[in-house]
Structure formats: C-alpha cells, structure tokens
Amino acid sequence: xxxxxxxxxxxxxxxxxxxxAFVTNQLSDDLTIVDxxxxxxxxxxxxxxxxxxxxxxxxxxxAYVTSPDAKAVTVVDASARRVVGRVEVGGGPLGIAVAPDxxxxxxxxxxxxxxxVIDAGERRVVASLAVGASPSGLAVTPDGRLLLSADRDDDxxxxxxxxxxxxRGIVKVGIRPFGVIIDTEGKCAYTANVGSNDVSVxxxxxxxxIGRVHVGLRPYAVALAQGRGFxxxxxxxxxxxxxxxxxxxxxxxxxxxxPEGIEATADGKRIVVANWESNTLSVIDAAEMKVIGEVxxxxxxxxxxxxxxxxx
Amino acid sequence: MRLTFAKAGVVVAxxxxxxxxxxxxxxxxxxxxxxxxxxxxxxxxxxxxxxxDMSWLAGVAKTEGxxxxxxxxxxRLTLAPGITIDEELYKYEPEMMxxxxxxxxxxxKVLPVTNYSSTLSVSPAPGGxxxxxxxxxxxxxxxxxxxxxxxxxxxxxxxxxxxxxGGLAALKKKIESGS
Numbered sequence: 001x002x003x004x005x006x007x008x009x010x011x012x013x014x015x016x017x018x019x020x021a022f023v024t025n026q027l028s029d030d031l032t033i034v035d036x037x038x039x040x041x042x043x044x045x046x047x048x049x050x051x052x053x054x055x056x057x058x059x060x061x062x063a064y065v066t067s068p069d070a071k072a073v074t075v076v077d078a079s080a081r082r083v084v085g086r087v088e089v090g091g092g093p094l095g096i097a098v099a100p101d102x103x104x105x106x107x108x109x110x111x112x113x114x115x116x117v118i119d120a121g122e123r124r125v126v127a128s129l130a131v132g133a134s135p136s137g138l139a140v141t142p143d144g145r146l147l148l149s150a151d152r153d154d155d156x157x158x159x160x161x162x163x164x165x166x167x168r169g170i171v172k173v174g175i176r177p178f179g180v181i182i183d184t185e186g187k188c189a190y191t192a193n194v195g196s197n198d199v200s201v202x203x204x205x206x207x208x209x210i211g212r213v214h215v216g217l218r219p220y221a222v223a224l225a226q227g228r229g230f231x232x233x234x235x236x237x238x239x240x241x242x243x244x245x246x247x248x249x250x251x252x253x254x255x256x257x258x259p260e261g262i263e264a265t266a267d268g269k270r271i272v273v274a275n276w277e278s279n280t281l282s283v284i285d286a287a288e289m290k291v292i293g294e295v296x297x298x299x300x301x302x303x304x305x306x307x308x309x310x311x312x
Numbered sequence: 313m314r315l316t317f318a319k320a321g322v323v324v325a326x327x328x329x330x331x332x333x334x335x336x337x338x339x340x341x342x343x344x345x346x347x348x349x350x351x352x353x354x355x356x357x358x359x360x361x362x363x364x365d366m367s368w369l370a371g372v373a374k375t376e377g378x379x380x381x382x383x384x385x386x387x388r389l390t391l392a393p394g395i396t397i398d399e400e401l402y403k404y405e406p407e408m409m410x411x412x413x414x415x416x417x418x419x420x421k422v423l424p425v426t427n428y429s430s431t432l433s434v435s436p437a438p439g440g441x442x443x444x445x446x447x448x449x450x451x452x453x454x455x456x457x458x459x460x461x462x463x464x465x466x467x468x469x470x471x472x473x474x475x476x477x478g479g480l481a482a483l484k485k486k487i488e489s490g491s
Contacts, residue, residue, distance in 0.1 A: 027339075027341075050338065050339045052338060052339070068338030069338065069339065091457065092338050092457050094338055110338055111456055111457045134335070153334070153335065176334060195334060217402060235402055235403075235412070235414075235429060236403075258449060276342075276449075277342060277447070277449060300339075
C-alpha cells in the first residue's frame, strides 16, 4: 500500500515537471534542449546568426528562435528536435512571442521601431506594427488581443491592438525596459528596467504604471509564480524575488553569473534561469526560493522569451 | 610588452555621446583570461585590490577617483593627455579577493566596446601559487546593425583579450621579479 502511494507520488512529481527548456546559446550559435524532469540536455541544434530570443508555441509544437546577425527567425519542430523552416525578417530580430493560438509570431526589430508579424502557417512576414525605439521583450495577452512591447530606448511599453494593427497605449516605465511578462489573467504586465534597476508594474486595461519595485543591478527579465515575481539581476548574479501583492522584496537568490532569461514552469513550482556567463541553467524551487539544480548548456545562454515547453 | 590600449596618438573625437552609451549591438561578448603567479594570493591582491590604483596595468599613466573601494566608487584612468576611461565599482569582496566594475565612459577608438563590465579575482593555484583571473562582458563598439570591421564583435573580443593577456603577463613579471 505504502509502495503504491509512493509510486503515485513519484509519478505525480515527475509529471508535474514534464517540461523542456529551449535555450538559445548566443556565443556557441546553437540551441540546447534540456529535459527538466532529468535535468539533462537531450539535444543540441545548430542555429547560427547568434541566436538570442526564443518563443515556444503554447501547443508545444514549435520553437521560434531569433538570430539578429542572420536577420532571420528559425523554426524548430520541438518534438522532432530539428529545424523545419527559416523566415527572413531583416533588421535585428531579438524579442519574440507567439500568439496563444499559434497562428502568428511577433518579432521585435531591435534596430527599428517596429514589430514584424509572421504568419506561422506561411512562414513569412505579412505585416509590420509601429512601436517605440529598440523594442526588446514582447508578450501577448492570454486572449490574444493585445501585444506588449518593451521599447527599450523610449523607456516605455507599447500596447498594440493586434486585430486593428494600432498602438492603443504608450506606458512610461523605468529606464530601459527589456523583458516583459503578462500575468495569467491578462491584467498586469511587468517589465525589467535595465537602466533604473527596478521592475515596473503596468495595469494593462488603463495603460498605466501602477507600481515600481527596486531590484538588483541590471535586471533582464521577470518570471511569475506562487504570487511572486522573480527577476534576473545580471550584474549581481542573483534572482530578486518580490511579492506581487505588496510589491515588497522577499529574497535574493544566488544563481550563476549574468543571469538572463527566466521563466516559471507551467505548474509554477520551478523557476528556470539561463546564466549567460556561467553557461548553465539554474533551477529554483519557487516555494522554497532556493536553487535545487544546475544544468550545463552551451556558450552564452540567453533564453530571452518563453523558452519552456510542456511535453504532456 | 605590447601596449594594450589603442595607440595613444589617436586623435580623440567627441567622447561617446551620453545618450548613445546605452545603445548596444545584439550579442554580448565574453573574455576570460587567467595567469598563475608564483606568489601568495595576498600579495597579488595587495597589488590589484585597490580600485583607486590601476598603475599595475601597462598604459595607465594615472588613476584618480572618489570613494575608495566603496560600492559606487569611481575612477578615471588616464592613458595619455586627454585620453581617459571612466569606471565605477559595483561589487567589492576583499574576503573573496574579487571586485567588479563597469566602464561608464570610453571612446570606442580607445577600447572598441560598449556596456563593458569586468571582474578581477585572485584564487589559489597548486604549489602555493596564486591564480589571477580577469573576466569581461561587453558589447561591440558599434551599437547598430552591420558594424564596420574595427567596431565589430571580433574587434571587441580581440582588443579586450589583448588587454587582459598583456595586463596579466606584465603583472606576473612585476610581482615575480619582486618589484
């Protein structure tokens, strides 16, 4: 009886972690796929063009990878673990996001004030959206209606109505917003402000900044889990944790050097961090707020975007 | 020893415009160099551990700064008349024999990088020796697309690698010769 209970517990445990990380290694020019249930790399896929941004479709079928030097987006079949397409986008593709229905992919052009719109089925650019200067992180609301772009050199976030192709709001935030994430309700967005060492909280409906949280040096991106925000502080080698309700700091967790891409697993139990300088992933227990694992990846991992994929 | 910064004779154009100092290319570069020095760790740290004195690096004629080794301390390295690099200390861990700083202003003609940060650390090496490591993270000198060759990713890595290798080798020689 006890053995069965234990087995069930183990099965539940591993099931909750059936996820993979798609890590862009910018300096080794490839993508490492890490099985988070075993904490082992399971594939390395050559990409080229200094891959940086990544977005896995919600159904887990595709991973879209930006290569700024190649001015292209690479389409990876996530389960087959091979490249199946390439979309020439021009400019400097960096931040990337996939619409919840998987039909559209949005790519920020770092060198222009524009987001390129890719038809995922046709794998070509079909439109362009005007945003602010040096758009970096992108995020789409869960209903698929609004696109948020962190416009780094304008210190603001653009809120664009996707179907109308129209910028509906410009929200002033901290200095040099880079990563942006939207909560599961589609109510609030959070930007990591590299220049002012803080996180801005945005109320999406009113297009206003409603809070600011001081974090460590050179914050890169934000993940949300367990009612808390987790922020990669590049120059500190730490993840700052704050309470989403009170916006008060909770803890700072030491990870690898120059932590960058960060995302919570779908069950909110783990936080996965790419350490650019250390060439590792740190896995954090989100409730305990401590590092429980480390995985070696390629050189210069950035994993900028939604880089985790559910496998079941 | 090869002079590691760009030649001092270069005509310095306007310093990197402040507003542009934040802009950078798409790919951050890393350089990590280390050297073993036949001396106790403490001796090596004593030579490099003062943020207000970078006289150990070839090419630095003068170090002037404020706030000693406090977090946020600043220094200006003068390489030649009118040719300077401004830096700020953001991590200082004497117990770890390590500190980290970033460049707040440099002309890309002097060092072809932007958004540069760096860590110096002393650690133990076999046989009672010390290992001095210098690690840098930075973007190329040209912030926009399609850089000219002298401001490319490769040029940035080359310049910083040469700076570190030259600096470490000279320091090893200086300490081991007892000067």
